[in-house]
Amino acid sequence: MPKSSSSRTSPQTFSKINVLEIVTNHLSTLKEYGASNNSLSDLFLFFLVPFIISLCVVFFRIVLNKDLIGILINVFAIFAGLLFNLLILVYDAASKAVKSSNSSQANSLKVEILEQIYFNISFEILLSLLIVVMLSISIMFNNGLANSISSVFVFFLAISFVLTFLMVLKRVNKLISQEIEQQKKSLP
Numbered sequence: 001m002p003k004s005s006s007s008r009t010s011p012q013t014f015s016k017i018n019v020l021e022i023v024t025n026h027l028s029t030l031k032e033y034g035a036s037n038n039s040l041s042d043l044f045l046f047f048l049v050p051f052i053i054s055l056c057v058v059f060f061r062i063v064l065n066k067d068l069i070g071i072l073i074n075v076f077a078i079f080a081g082l083l084f085n086l087l088i089l090v091y092d093a094a095s096k097a098v099k100s101s102n103s104s105q106a107n108s109l110k111v112e113i114l115e116q117i118y119f120n121i122s123f124e125i126l127l128s129l130l131i132v133v134m135l136s137i138s139i140m141f142n143n144g145l146a147n148s149i150s151s152v153f154v155f156f157l158a159i160s161f162v163l164t165f166l167m168v169l170k171r172v173n174k175l176i177s178q179e180i181e182q183q184k185k186s187l188p
Helices: 020-028 040-059 066-099 105-138 144-186
Strands: none
Touching: 020 105, 040 144, 066 105, 066 144, 105 144
């Protein structure tokens, strides 16, 4: 895993709560397997598409109201807790894979996928936290323009959350499928 930017010797302002590393690690997973550069199609899908959809939703007068805000706060607070637990499980699986005496290409791929899942889940937790904070703040906005702007931002984050969640699901599926195939090969 990449070195933490907080490991430098000079103190940084807000280094304990700087989440930029989480975002950059997540962005590093948005590339095709074996490629060194980010995939433009992935960046388009994970950032531009949610923004366009958010604008369209608000354009058609679907904005946040108190009932929706309450439901979304509960949903994303619960997701944050569940994802934190999943993050610990991924860490445990990665630790076991690294300690494994099996240094095959399959094990190397497993560690790489686990690292990507770890980065993506960390980003999902960050998105959940941002959504809950934005929703809590948006309760105070009653006028049209402020509510519309906060709605666009919350919908953007929520759609990004769903897309990243689908990516995590696909990667976990791939990881487990590979593990099952390896287990099948070792059976008599």
